[in-house]
Structure formats: C-alpha cells, structure tokens
Amino acid sequence: MTYSFAGIGAMVTGVAMASWGWPFWLALPLAAAATIPVSIIVGVTAVRLKGLYLAIATLTFADALGETFFKYGRVTGGQSGWIVHRPSPFRSDASYYVLLLAVAMALVWMVTGLRSSRVGRAMLAVRTNEREAQALGINVYKTKLTAFLISGVLGGIGGAFLALLLTSVTRSAFQSPLVEATSILLVTVVVVGGIDRALGAFLGAVALVVQQQVFQGARFFFAYFGIYSAALLVLFLLYRPGGLMQVARLQWRLIRARPRVGIAAAAAIIGLNVGLAWLFVRLS
Numbered sequence: 062m063t064y065s066f067a068g069i070g071a072m073v074t075g076v077a078m079a080s081w082g083w084p085f086w087l088a089l090p091l092a093a094a095a096t097i098p099v100s101i102i103v104g105v106t107a108v109r110l111k112g113l114y115l116a117i118a119t120l121t122f123a124d125a126l127g128e129t130f131f132k133y134g135r136v137t138g139g140q141s142g143w144i145v146h147r148p149s150p151f152r153s154d155a156s157y158y159v160l161l162l163a164v165a166m167a168l169v170w171m172v173t174g175l176r177s178s179r180v181g182r183a184m185l186a187v188r189t190n191e192r193e194a195q196a197l198g199i200n201v202y203k204t205k206l207t208a209f210l211i212s213g214v215l216g217g218i219g220g221a222f223l224a225l226l227l228t229s230v231t232r233s234a235f236q237s238p239l240v241e242a243t244s245i246l247l248v249t250v251v252v253v254g255g256i257d258r259a260l261g262a263f264l265g266a267v268a269l270v271v272q273q274q275v276f277q278g279a280r281f282f283f284a285y286f287g288i289y290s291a292a293l294l295v296l297f298l299l300y301r302p303g304g305l306m307q308v309a310r311l312q313w314r315l316i317r318a319r320p321r322v323g324i325a326a327a328a329a330i331i332g333l334n335v336g337l338a339w340l341f342v343r344l345s
Contacts, residue, residue, distance in 0.1 A: 063244065064247055065126045065244070066215075069092070069126075070093065070223070071223050071235070072136050072143070072220075073091055073217075074089070074091075079145055101209075103122050106122075123244055137232035141231070143224075147225045157225065169259040184207070249291075252298060254305055255303050256302070257303050257306065265305065
C-alpha cells in the first residue's frame, strides 16, 4: 500500500508543478497532505484486520486505487503523464542523489525519534501483543490508525521525490500488476534489511541494489527474480524475522564470544553467497 501512497504523492507533485506551475518545495507538503484522506479511509477499513487478511486488504486497496484514482485523466495527465523538472541546484543525478540521501537520513532520524516517543512505544506494544497493549490502557484502534497516517505521509513524501527522479510521471507506473509487484518488493526489502530498525530499510535496499549490479546481464536471475524475492521473504520471516540487522547482531556476538567459530561462520556465509552468485552467472 505504501507504493500507492507514493503514487498519490508523485501524481499530486506532477499536477502542482506541471499544471499549476508550483515550485517543488510547495508541491512537497501538498503531496504529503494528499495521502491523509486515503490513509484514513484505508486505516478505518483495515485497522481491525490482522496478518494475512490485512496484507490482502491493503493490496486490494492498492489495486482499487490503480483502477480509479490513477485512471482519472485530470490527475494523471492522460497517457503522456506529467513532465517535472528538478530544482536548479539538483539537476544532475549526482546532486539529486545527495539530496535524496540527506532526506532519507532525516526521515530515519525522525522515525527513530518516534520509536522512543510515547506514540512509538504504543505502536511497538500493539505490534507485539494487542491484548496486552489494550490491558495497559493503549487505544489499539487509534494507535493503528496513527500508524496508517504516518505511513501514508511518508509514502507521499517519497512519491514527491520519486516524481523528480523519474522526471516523467505516468499512471502506468502505479497500476496493476506493477503496483502489487512493487509493493511486495518493498516489503521484501524492509523484512530482509530488518523491520525492527529504521536503518534496516537502508540495509535491505543496499543488498537489493548490490545483487542487481552483481547479476547485471544474468538473464536466469532476473527471469526468476520474483520467485527468488518471495522465497527470500518467507525464509527471513520464518527464521530471521529481524532481517540482516538481526543476523549482523548475532554474528557479532558469536565473534566476540568465540572468535574462531564466528569468523569461520562469517567466511562460510560469504563463501555461500559468492558460490550462489557464480552459479547464477553460469546458468545465464
């Protein structure tokens, strides 16, 4: 669902900049605010669902947005979409990536601060055990709805910057089946990196990009990338729900407690990954 929020942010940015002539820095808060009504609708409807049912509901909402909001010509700019231009100091890819990194780190800092706040602690308690959280006096419904709102706003901000990255915002990027595939991929990135920490998303994204660069030109890998991503998601959820952040913490503890065993285990993991990389390249 977060990718659909990003789509709303991207489209609103496109309308504001290309149609209304707004500068990006005015379009940005509008893109974030535009996701709030949708977040409330989705949150109120899906907040009482759990687990698989919640995942199915959010994907259904994402598909519904693709068939309604993203088909409305005045919002999407028709088949050609919206052409947007980056602010003058960030026209080059290098300078724009520096801006994205700065914004991403600022958002990580904000999310980390949120975790230690009263609202953040309530969210963590609800995620761990709803009944115990309710027994502690936490309003589970309100807490979940707040989480949806924050997710929507962050998605809208990301969508605004995505619009500038693409420079051409078209509705096909946020319609089925691409929206579902991208949403699942984003979940995989977060889970693999480590869902317990804000930096986990960074780690998961870096791992994904490194894999894509290593296997660039490996047709076998990209032909089965969807299956590979799904398998990776399931394996981490079953055996390492804390993602690579958890793996790194456990490995560091092992190295400190038993240096030889820890280093040997780390070498074995690296060797296994190198072997798999070689196999994928050979199969291609």
